Amino acid sequence: MGRLPGPEPGAPRQRLRPGLRDLRTLVEGHLRERPSPVAVRVPYVTRDGYLALRAWLRTAHAEVEGVHVTDRSMTVRARLHGATLGEAPAVLLRVRRGGGTERTVVPVAEKDGRGFSFTVDYGELAGDAGPGSRVWDLFVRVDGGTSVRIGRLLDDVADRRDIFVLPAAVIGGAVVRPDYTVDNDLSVRADRT
Template structure:
């Protein structure tokens, strides 16, 4: 629950190319000594994780707090609150200026491991929050080309490189363990790759019912699976923004899509 009376304060945020976020209160503002970032718990679960940032008076009279580029935020959604003094009742804040220009071409820069991504965004109720991802390695989608028979995906690894025995795995969701294994086409840099998913094979592998296939890359034999996703830009929630065409094959409709975590999956919907 948020506390405090009156209008919710507005907080600006600027993100630089290193992932550092600078939060700022309006010039001359005297309200607030700390910002509280709270990891939003799953439904029915108690709140457990918080991160506090001190607001310091800058030379221009604004109060600022800095979230450094280090991997300090667990993966999830972090709601932002204002603390007028340490230990006081917290107050939810609304977004002011959000300067995310440094994130737009983030996929063009190599990232170290672990990969820490943070995108400030506006919640459905108009408040400020930060979407965070924290992964040992990552495969960033560059583009998806959909035809009436297949889809071809281009991607690039961050925090890992392609080695001998590298494969792309599509895993049928639901605990059945069903896999479709593809050989990626590797680029000269050892990190870029592409692969093509045949819709007829995916339809047959789904069986009689509908299903969802999650997409991974295994960069070398026996290496951990890495989720294929699109994280490195300024879009916090792309599921309803990047919508790819559905293709009808036999009695099934197939469509690639991004999940609520911006991971790449393919849905297969059977008639009836």
Template sequence: MSTDPETHPHVGCSIGADGRITFDLPPGSPEGQRLLLGLRPKKGQPEETVHVLDFEPAGERRCAVLDAHPVLAEGRWDVYLLPEPGAERQRVRAGLRDLRALVDGHRRHRPSPVAVRIPYMTKDGHLAVRAWLRTTHVEAEAVDVTGRSMTVRARLHGVSLQEGAVVSLGLRGAGATARTVEPRAEDEGRSLSFTVDYAELAGGTPSGAGVWDVFVRPAAQAPRIRVGRLLDDLADRKEIVVYPTADVGGAALRPYYTVDNDLSVEVGANA
């Protein structure tokens, strides 16, 4: 596999609201090339899952289409070019990415399973696709913070609120340690809002520092669903969407998005 960034071809892409991705080569690119998407394996493990696509003429360009089905497994998919049969594959540099169809994706209801794809540029400039595949999903549409609390407005996909529904905050690494909040149901149970009191979280963090992960249990006996923000054009939110820190009783609290774009609240000592 070629590792010289100067020799890597540029490939652009556009995505539709249904998740269909069209990859395009620059004008004048040679015929016979194919596109390969490889699911990035865990560290130390071999690559096992790939999709190979053919490029077809499209005016002056050549395009390869990844249809919405079958859905992609959850993870990060690296994009490569196969110049010709038997040739070494080449990592692809990110060209123009048209993600306009994803910007308001949180407004559209998604049936189960909830399948998400976001093309993005890696830190070293390569093209990749981030994919999520969830049976159900709770999308955080807005997080409003004050010096004492945070209020979250969210929409449920693939499920709706039923009797006995609660919002659950679990202290990471502390087993059954949890706090529950009563949700305010809207839109016939398809949307909700809830407010988390920072003082209660700070008081429930035994060591004075920890992370609370946010879930919704949509019915009394239902499995918990992680709250996150997946349905727009941001593949990685953690360093982009930053909420202010509140000082409560000697503790510093702030909501944040994890590396998986899930919503959590960090509790730490007040500097």
């Protein structure tokens, strides 16, 4: 059996230019049930025009299906893949850096134990915002007490930060805005000047 054509082991990396990409199966990826581990791969074109691949591998994942924003709160609808909510579900909002501050919200669970929704009151997050910025990362506690990150991975968008810009609200002198991180996870940012 002969060797496959291609560079020799240890040869310099070769960058590829993208051609046509059929991403139709990714567009509705959030509609399919995914067992654990949840594996996601999204091809995209880099800023300098080359083909790249974003990949995630998580034991479980909570996929955002919708975010409804008002001037006082946000309501998130999500669905678990690779896990179920269990008997004592909770949505956890944790400050990303420093302080160990955490808020808990009780979600409304769907009958199947995988779909859920919750509302975050911006006033609670703004009241905790000292001078500067505070970023709250969102998790859901599932069966067995594990915390699963809430985000949007299961479609054809490799980087949501600049595409899905959600409206901000001004609460008690703080600007509060839900946004997506570099890893497409949902967070809430509170900035006080």
